[in-house]
Every structure is written in C-alpha cells, then in structure tokens.
Amino acid sequence: MPSLTVWGQRLVKFELAWQRHQQVRAIRHALRLTFPLVFLGSLATFIDQAWLQTTGYYYQTLHVNHWLLQLTLLKRYVRLVSAGTLGFSGIMVAFAVSYYLVADKTAHPTDRLLAGVRAVIGMKFFNVDRGTVLQVQSIKWSANNLGLSGILLGILMGVLVGDSFRWVVQRRTTQEEPLTQPLWLTSIWTLGTAAVGLLWVSAQTVSFNATLIGLLRWPFRLSHFIVGLWGFSALTGVFAWLGMLGPLATTGQTVETAQNLAAVLLHHGWQLPYPLTVHTVISVYANFGGSGMVLGLLLALFLTRPPRAQRRIGWLSVLPTLGNLNAPLMTGLPVILDPLLGIPFLLAPLATITVSWICLRLNWVPAVAYPLAAGTPAPLLAYLGTGGNWRAFALALVDLAISTAIYWPFLKWLWLAEAQGGDEKRSDDCRGHPFF
Numbered sequence: 001m002p003s004l005t006v007w008g009q010r011l012v013k014f015e016l017a018w019q020r021h022q023q024v025r026a027i028r029h030a031l032r033l034t035f036p037l038v039f040l041g042s043l044a045t046f047i048d049q050a051w052l053q054t055t056g057y058y059y060q061t062l063h064v065n066h067w068l069l070q071l072t073l074l075k076r077y078v079r080l081v082s083a084g085t086l087g088f089s090g091i092m093v094a095f096a097v098s099y100y101l102v103a104d105k106t107a108h109p110t111d112r113l114l115a116g117v118r119a120v121i122g123m124k125f126f127n128v129d130r131g132t133v134l135q136v137q138s139i140k141w142s143a144n145n146l147g148l149s150g151i152l153l154g155i156l157m158g159v160l161v162g163d164s165f166r167w168v169v170q171r172r173t174t175q176e177e178p179l180t181q182p183l184w185l186t187s188i189w190t191l192g193t194a195a196v197g198l199l200w201v202s203a204q205t206v207s208f209n210a211t212l213i214g215l216l217r218w219p220f221r222l223s224h225f226i227v228g229l230w231g232f233s234a235l236t237g238v239f240a241w242l243g244m245l246g247p248l249a250t251t252g253q254t255v256e257t258a259q260n261l262a263a264v265l266l267h268h269g270w271q272l273p274y275p276l277t278v279h280t281v282i283s284v285y286a287n288f289g290g291s292g293m294v295l296g297l298l299l300a301l302f303l304t305r306p307p308r309a310q311r312r313i314g315w316l317s318v319l320p321t322l323g324n325l326n327a328p329l330m331t332g333l334p335v336i337l338d339p340l341l342g343i344p345f346l347l348a349p350l351a352t353i354t355v356s357w358i359c360l361r362l363n364w365v366p367a368v369a370y371p372l373a374a375g376t377p378a379p380l381l382a383y384l385g386t387g388g389n390w391r392a393f394a395l396a397l398v399d400l401a402i403s404t405a406i407y408w409p410f411l412k413w414l415w416l417a418e419a420q421g422g423d424e425k426r427s428d429d430c431r432g433h434p435f436f
Contacts, residue, residue, distance in 0.1 A: 050375020090150025097158025149246030290326025296403025
C-alpha cells in the first residue's frame with residue numbers, strides 16, 4: 001500500500017481484520033439479505049410521505065390530488081407495503097444472523113432453520129406489552145423494536161443464539177439428525193429466553209426508546225449550545241451506526257419553531273427569536289439524506305468508481321436518499337457496524353454543523369423559518385425554508401461538498417480493503433442477492 005498515508009494503511013488493515021470475524025461476516029450477510037425489504041419499504045415510505053400526503057413536497061408542488069386517481073386506495077396500499085417490509089426488518093436480521101453463524105458448522109437444514117427461528121422467538125420475548133404481562137392479561141406483542149429501530153436488537157439476538165448453537169453443534173458427536181436433539185435444544189432455549197424476557201419486562205421502568213430520548217436530550221444541558229448540537233448529532237449517528245434506524249426522538253423545539261414562523265409572518269424583516277435550534281442547524285444543513293449526511297456518501301460513492309454491486313446499491317438508493325431516508329444505504333453497503341464508514345458517518349455532520357452554525361451566528365445567512373414539506377430534496381430545504389434565499393442555498397451546497405469530501409478517502413480505502421480481500425469481497429457477498 002505505498003500510495004496510502006500511514007492512517008490509511010492502518011484503517012485498511014483494521015477493516016480487513018474486522019471483516020475476518022465470523023460474527024461480522026454473518027451480520028454483513030444478514031444486512032444484505034434485508035436490503036430488498038428495506039429498499040421496497042423505504043421507497044413506499046417516500047412515495048407515501050412525499051407524493052400522497054397533503055404535507056408532502058411533490059403532493060403540493062405537482063398538485064397530485066388533481067390528476068391521481070384512487071388516491072385513498074393508493075395510500076392504503078403503500079402504507080401496507082411499508083409496514084410489511086420495514087416492520088419485518090429487525091426480525092429478519094435476527095433470523096439471518098443466527099442462520100449464517102450456524103450454516104458453516106452443520107449440513108443439516110433443520111439445524112440452520114431452528115437457529116434462525118430461535119432468534120426470532122427471542123426477539124418476540126423482548127417485545128411484549130409490559131402491562132399485559134404484569135397484570136396477567138392476554139399477552140399483547142409490541143412491534144416497536146421489530147422493524148428498523150430493532151435491527152441492533154436483532155443483531156444481538158442473532159449473535160447470541162447463533163454462537164450458542166454453534167457451540168452445541170461443534171460438540172455433537174453424531175452426524176445424524178434425530179428428532180429428539182432439535183426438540184430438547186429448542187425447548188431449553190425457548191424456556192430460558194422466556195425467563196430472561198420476563199426479568200427484562202419486570203425490571204423495565206421506562207421503554208427502550210424513552211431511554212434513548214433521554215440520552216439525546218442530555219447534550220443540551222451543557223453550557224454552550226453548539227456543544228449540545230455536536231452531542232445530539234454524535235449520539236444520533238452512533239445509534240444509527242449501531243443499527244437503530246427508526247425515529248428515536250423529536251427535537252423538543254416545536255415551540256421555538258412556531259415562534260420563528262410567527263416572527264416572520266407578523267413582523268417586517270427576518271428577525272427570528274431563535275435562529276439557532278436543532279431544526280435550523282441540523283435538520284436543514286446536517287441531515288442530507290438522513291443521519292450521517294449520507295447524501296454526501298452517495299455522491300462520494302459514485303465519484304470513487306465503486307465495484308459493480310455497490311454502484312447498483314447506490315443507484316437503487318437515490319430516490320429514498322433524496323427523500324432523507326438512509327435505511328437502504330445503511331443496510332446495502334452496509335454502513336451499520338462498519339468501522340471504516342463509521343468514522344465519516346460521525347465526522348461529516350459535525351463538520352457541517354460547525355460551518356452552518358458559524359454562518360448563522362454571524363448572520364451571513366438567514367435562519368429557516370417557513371415549514372418544510374415532507375420529502376423535500378435535502379439541498380432545497382434551506383432555500384425553501386428561508387423564502388428563496390440564495391445564500392442559504394449556497395451554504396447547503398457547501399455543506400454537501402464538505403460531506404462528500406469527507407467520505408471520499410474512506411470509500412477509496414474501503415474499496416482497496418475489499419480488493420485485497422479479508423473474509424470475502426462485498427461483490428461476492430451479493431452473489432445470489434435478489435437484486436444482483
């Protein structure tokens with residue numbers, strides 16, 4: 001690697017070592033397996049939010065209700081597609097991780113399938129309605145952590161089940177597949193998982209999402225607001241990189257946003273009482289394509305001449321990413337739990353927050369005041385939110401260029417790591433993939 005910097009060589013070596021772990025290989029296979037579901041679900045969500053809802057950008061600009069027939073029926077259809085695909089992603093990851101961990105240790109299809117089923121059962125035991133369990137009522141299952149926000153839980157459950165079953169399979173003395181062995185393994189694991197799930201539900205005083213919301217609000221208790229913005233961005237980035245892709249929290253600044261809008265509508269000029277908020281800085285300038293400024297990742301991907309499989313994933317992810325939905329790229333590349341992509345995933349938003357905060361603080365650009373329609377292309381958010389201010393649009397383009405430049409060397413190093421091998425090339429991972 002003579003052309004690489006010292007840091008580049010170290011990062012490539014670390015990436016190669018990371019990908020050699022059996023658990024990492026299984027996680028990457030599982031995320032790739034979920035990509036078709038995540039892609040279809042994200043596309044359906046984008047169509048619903050941007051095209052079919054009255055608050056959608058394309059609904060308002062193209063007057064969809066004037067020419068699209070059966071609008072209500074189409075809304076129901078795309079929402080069903082979204083719920084049936086994205087709502088299943090966490091469960092599918094749990095099944096696939098456990099399945100792939102066992103696949104190379106046994107030739108019996110029953111062992112592989114039972115490992116995946118056990119992980120799914122474990123996911124269900126940790127997603128029950130607490131009230132129905134404690135009050136000894138009919139059990140109601142919770143779907144909150146079974147979709148995109150439950151990918152991390154699915155990974156953890158899949159690794160736990162898969163590794164434990166691998167341990168059992170490696171110590172099995174016979175190559176036969178009797179009925180009794182899968183029966184007692186399944187029974188012991190199911191009963192044990194149910195006991196742990198009961199302890200979890202009994203000891204849980206607040207929901208998992210409520211805990212995450214509390215963590216996201218913590219940085220704003222710090223002395224300086226920009227430090228709070230950095231902390232908020234870093235925490236949301238870490239959560240997304242770990243696999244919690246669903247909406248975790250609101251910014252809690254709807255009052256400030258409403259007062260900013262009232263100030264513009266009721267008074268002359270553009271004097272906002274709250275020019276620096278999560279909405280005016282992060283949502284508008286540091287969230288292109290979703291958390292991590294993944295629109296910059298998408299542009300850098302095309303500029304670095306990626307392998308054929310990654311290029312196809314990039315093209316498929318264009319529309320969802322423009323609608324600020326990053327799940328396809330997060331699972332398709334994948335970005336989730338990839339150390340080399342995790343660095344720019346955290347750094348790009350921090351850099352754009354800093355640049356945007358300085359420009360807003362020095363009044364070089366006006367802060368956003370007007371409400372923004374769902375699905376608005378990310379580079380247009382600042383322009384439309386300021387009533388057509390070209391300086392705000394220029395700042396958005398600068399932020400996009402900064403994020404693309406940050407991602408560019410890391411993607412080059414990633415392609416180099418894949419070319420050198422490791423466990424398997426990502427292009428090899430995509431063989432047999434429904435989209436490739």
